[in-house]
Amino acid sequence: MPRYAQLVMGPAGSGKSTYCATMIEHCQAINRSVQVVNLDPAAEHFNYPVMADIRELIQVDDVMEDMSLRFGPNGGLVFCMEYMANNFDWLEESLGHVEDDYILFDCPGQIELYTHLPVMRQLVEQLQQWEFRVCGVFLVDSQFMVETFKFISGVMAALSAMVTLEIPQVNIMTKMDLLNPKAKKEIEKYLDPDMYSMMEDNSVGLRSKKFRKLTKAICGLIDDYSMVRFMPFDRTDEEGINIVLQHIDFSIQYGEDLEFKEPKELNEEPSNPDFDEFFQEKADS
Ligand SMILES: Nc1nc2c(ncn2[C@@H]2O[C@H](COP(=O)(O)OP(=O)(O)OP(=O)(O)O)[C@@H](O)[C@H]2O)c(=O)[nH]1
Numbered sequence: 001m002p003r004y005a006q007l008v009m010g011p012a013g014s015g016k017s018t019y020c021a022t023m024i025e026h027c028q029a030i031n032r033s034v035q036v037v038n039l040d041p042a043a044e045h046f047n048y049p050v051m052a053d054i055r056e057l058i059q060v061d062d063v064m065e066d067m068s069l070r071f072g073p074n075g076g077l078v079f080c081m082e083y084m085a086n087n088f089d090w091l092e093e094s095l096g097h098v099e100d101d102y103i104l105f106d107c108p109g110q111i112e113l114y115t116h117l118p119v120m121r122q123l124v125e126q127l128q129q130w131e132f133r134v135c136g137v138f139l140v141d142s143q144f145m146v147e148t149f150k151f152i153s154g155v156m157a158a159l160s161a162m163v164t165l166e167i168p169q170v171n172i173m174t175k176m177d178l179l180n181p182k183a184k185k186e187i188e189k190y191l192d193p194d195m196y197s198m199m200e201d202n203s204v205g206l207r208s209k210k211f212r213k214l215t216k217a218i219c220g221l222i223d224d225y226s227m228v229r230f231m232p233f234d235r236t237d238e239e240g241i242n243i244v245l246q247h248i249d250f251s252i253q254y255g256e257d258l259e260f261k262e263p264k265e266l267n268e269e270p271s272n273p274d275f276d277e278f279f280q281e282k283a284d285s
């Protein structure tokens, strides 16, 4: 039996830990068992119970205090993640061997982990070896997406995680509840974007011809291959949370192995008295 995982990624402060807490609450409400693993060695506190915490293995503060390493906060974090990748038996032990379980991994916010460092990919490969089906969940703060060039930069960040990890990925715009009505209207065009017209609208201000050409090529690539789409995430909207969860479940085929219920036989269906009456009247006339 497979196991299921969501790798919750995204830039610093994009709402990863809040997403995990919201998902856990939602799943409890619909009677589904989901657990969270904290993979952020710098996390101070979180609003959900954790099944495992990387800080039991290594803490950023300890790394920074180590005089032989002399790391700052960012280098320290990368060191911690690499340390975890060299000690996967800790994670294996913490996760146990429960079939059919569903785990959210709350990852750190350092963007370089998803763009060029190999650690997250090593983690994905390891999880896959333990029979996990992994879905990347890439979060971007909707507050920073309401302008075309910021949107393109968010798309590129999501895309580099997709290319690096090579797993199904669902991209999410978080904090939708914080947008004012005008910004909400504005953001609709970014949820189903037409990159070409967006480009036309905004490239007028670009002085450099080369830069305009490059932006056009990037927009064309994204649009032609339908590579990146974002789903809205409003933590106050249960229905919206459910739609996001269904998308993710679908991408990792969660529930595929659940027992299939036979549809009712056609002739077992209760007859509709209105129809019977109608046909009786027809036959009589
Ligand atoms: N109103 C609102 N606030 C949010 C939402 N998601 C996150 N926040 C707030 O945004 C801040 C950062 O959220 P976190 O969940 O800690 O973000 P994170 O991505 O885990 O941050 P790091 O782990 O530091 O990278 C917190 O103050 C949250 O309360 C949301 O959907 N709505």
Ligand SMILES: [Mg+2]
Pocket: 016, 017, 018, 040, 043, 106, 107
């Ligand atoms: Mg966090």
